[in-house]
Amino acid sequence: MTFYFGDILPYLPVMLEALWVSIYVTLGSFFLGSVLGVFVYLGRDSSAKPLRVLAGGFIEVFRNTPLLVQLYLIYFGLPEIGINLNPLWSALLGMTLNNAAYTAEIFRAGIQSVPDGLREAASALGMRFSQTFRYIVLKPAVRNVLPSLTNQFIVLFLFSSVGSVISLNELTATLQDLNQQTLRTLEVFTFGAGLYYLTSAAIAWSSRLAERTLFRW
Amino acid sequence: MFDFGQFMPPLIRGALLTIFLCVVSGALGTLIGLIFGIARSAPLAVVRWLAAIYTNFIRGIPILIILLFMYFALPLMFPAATFDRGVTAIVGLSVYSGAYMAEIFRGSIEAIPRGQLEAAEALGMHYLLKMRYVVMPQALKIAVPPAIGFLIALVKASSLVSVIGFTDLTRAGRIITSQNHLPLVTFVIVAALYFIISYPISLFGRWYERRLA
Numbered sequence: 148m149t150f151y152f153g154d155i156l157p158y159l160p161v162m163l164e165a166l167w168v169s170i171y172v173t174l175g176s177f178f179l180g181s182v183l184g185v186f187v188y189l190g191r192d193s194s195a196k197p198l199r200v201l202a203g204g205f206i207e208v209f210r211n212t213p214l215l216v217q218l219y220l221i222y223f224g225l226p227e228i229g230i231n232l233n234p235l236w237s238a239l240l241g242m243t244l245n246n247a248a249y250t251a252e253i254f255r256a257g258i259q260s261v262p263d264g265l266r267e268a269a270s271a272l273g274m275r276f277s278q279t280f281r282y283i284v285l286k287p288a289v290r291n292v293l294p295s296l297t298n299q300f301i302v303l304f305l306f307s308s309v310g311s312v313i314s315l316n317e318l319t320a321t322l323q324d325l326n327q328q329t330l331r332t333l334e335v336f337t338f339g340a341g342l343y344y345l346t347s348a349a350i351a352w353s354s355r356l357a358e359r360t361l362f363r364w
Numbered sequence: 365m366f367d368f369g370q371f372m373p374p375l376i377r378g379a380l381l382t383i384f385l386c387v388v389s390g391a392l393g394t395l396i397g398l399i400f401g402i403a404r405s406a407p408l409a410v411v412r413w414l415a416a417i418y419t420n421f422i423r424g425i426p427i428l429i430i431l432l433f434m435y436f437a438l439p440l441m442f443p444a445a446t447f448d449r450g451v452t453a454i455v456g457l458s459v460y461s462g463a464y465m466a467e468i469f470r471g472s473i474e475a476i477p478r479g480q481l482e483a484a485e486a487l488g489m490h491y492l493l494k495m496r497y498v499v500m501p502q503a504l505k506i507a508v509p510p511a512i513g514f515l516i517a518l519v520k521a522s523s524l525v526s527v528i529g530f531t532d533l534t535r536a537g538r539i540i541t542s543q544n545h546l547p548l549v550t551f552v553i554v555a556a557l558y559f560i561i562s563y564p565i566s567l568f569g570r571w572y573e574r575r576l577a
Contacts, residue, residue, distance in 0.1 A: 211516065211562040212555040213523035215534055220555065223541060224548035301424075308426035312527055319428055326436060333440050336433045344424035 154331045155338060165321035166342055172317060173304040176239050180246025180303075181296075187251035188258075202251070209248035215309050217241045222313040234315040242303060242310075249299050257292035258284065290362055297354035301347045308343075318342065366549045371540050378536030379557045385450075385532060386519050386561075389457035393518070394511070396458060397465020402500075404470040407491055415466065422463035427521045431456040435528040453525035453532075457518065464514050472506035473499055509576070512569035519562045533557055 190202030209217070222237040232240065261284050269279040311320035322339040326332050403415035422430070434456040439446040447455065476499050484494040526535035537554035541547040 207563065207566070208555075208559065211520075211566060212558045213520040213534065215523040215526070216537070216551055216555045216558060219534075219537070219547065220551045224551050227546070227548040305424075305426040308428040309524065311428070319426065319432070322429075323432070333437045336429065336437045340425045340429050340433065343426060343429060344421055347424040348420075 150334055150337070151331070152334050152338065154329050155325060155334050158325055158329070161325070162318065162321060162339070162342065165316060165318040166346065168315070169304065169307045169310075169317040169319075170346070172235070172238055172242065172310060172315070173300070173307045176242035176246055177300050177303055179239075180243040181250045183243060183247035184250030184254060187247050188254040191251060191255060192258075206248045206251055209245050210252070214241065214245050214306050215312060217245060218309060218313050234310065234313050237313055238307070238310040238315045238317075242307065246299070246303055249302075250296070253292050253295045253299060254288075256295070257288045260291045261287050290358075293354070293358055293362060297351065300354075301350055304347060304350065305343065366546055366553070367544065371544065371550070374536050374540065375533065375553060375557060378531060378533035379561065381531065382519070382522055382533040382558075383561060385453060385457065385522050385525065385530075386515070389454050389461055389522070390515055390518055392454070392458035393461025393465050396462030397467075397469055400462060400466035401469025401473065402495065404466070405473055419463045419466045419470070422460060423467065427456070427460050428524050428527060430460055431524055431528050434459075449525075449528055449530040452528060453522075453530045457522060457525070460521065461514065461518055464517075465511065468507050468510045468514065469503065471510070472503040475506050476502055505576075509569055509573045512565060512572065516562050516565050516569075519558065519565070523558070 187202050187205060190198040191206065193199060193202075218237060218241040221232060221241050222234065225232060265283050265287075266279055269283045274282070307317060308319040310317050311323065314320065318339060322335055326335045329335065400415040400418055403411050404419070406412050406415070431453070434452045435449070438452075480498055481494060484498045489498070522532060523534040525532050526538065529535070531539070533554055537550050541550045544550065
């Protein structure tokens with residue numbers, strides 16, 4: 148057993164480019180999914196029962212089925228009813244919906260973590276609902292959801308590797324190509340694992356830094 | 365039309381294999397997690413570091429990479445480690461769950477108030493006695509809800525063993541679509557079967573948490 152990275156080093160730019168694909172698919176679907184997640188959360192907590200049932204069903208379905216099957220449904224299943232999406236859009240759509248279900252629950256937990264007493268005090272002071280939300284609830288809620296959101300972002304980044312199965316050319320797919328091209332199996336997968344680890348560690352680290360500096364309220 | 369008579373039996377078989385895979389690797393992962401989770405508070409610093417490296421590294425890479433590594437690279441490192449797909453899947457998923465379970469156990473061990481540990485020390489208990497009679501009985505109870513949460517994640521992550529050619533529920537669905545060319549309805553059924561496996565676990569977790577509160 149010997150490690151020889153000489154053969155795969157020329158492919159470093161290819162791997163970094165593929166890593167960038169993984170990152171921007173994650174960024175895109177995390178952003179879109181979090182916006183959608185706010186609406187799913189609002190539906191989940193709304194006073195209209197049909198909305199509650201719909202949002203609750205969406206959350207349970209997406210949280211209790213694998214992302215891989217969701218991507219298969221979008222990539223292989225939707226063309227059956229005339230919707231053809233390429234691997235990139237399929238992955239974006241699937242990861243966005245998946246992420247929305249998780250962030251909706253994170254937002255709900257974040258809002259619930261703000262003590263009822265604060266809200267009651269605000270309404271006793273004559274604040275309207277929107278004022279209460281803006282000035283009382285929002286800040287502690289954001290602070291409370293930050294660690295869970297970071298965690299969800301890292302999980303989403305790691306599961307972007309599933310995109311390789313529907314032939315999205317992100318890092319994992321590229322590693323498998325390089326494995327076949329160079330036959331440096333050990334080195335390719337070790338190096339790839341290292342890239343994934345460093346990226347997720349960097350995300351975790353910068354989020355902790357942001358919590359300590361930007362969100363010190 | 366989806367031929368239920370022809371295609372349901374292989375899907376059910378796949379679902380049972382998925383359940384089997386999750387039960388075995390979940391149990392092995394819990395065992396690994398228990399060892400490494402306790403090691404995170406070991407008196408010896410080297411032990412703590414090694415456990416921290418394992419938990420943090422594995423949690424920083426995708427399960428798909430772990431499985432591909434086990435399947436393609438491990439046999440090259442150790443020719444003796446040439447397993448069939450089922451064993452590779454179980455080993456990969458166990459290594460994966462071990463890291464997450466270790467983190468869960470570490471968290472619940474650290475949730476035990478320091479005062480109790482000091483009290484145990486004052487009573488002259490050494491490390492093992494302290495863990496056995498003071499820390500673990502309480503920590504294990506705290507660990508149940510997050511462990512159930514991880515079990516659900518494991519059921520879903522197990523779908524990736526289909527990529528290394530193990531015929532679990534997901535791969536059974538893939539094979540069937542190549543025969544009936546009805547991916548939409550086939551994968552809806554596959555998703556429904558995953559839901560049937562996973563949702564009761566979610567409900568149990570919620571019930572347990574309510575009972576605990």
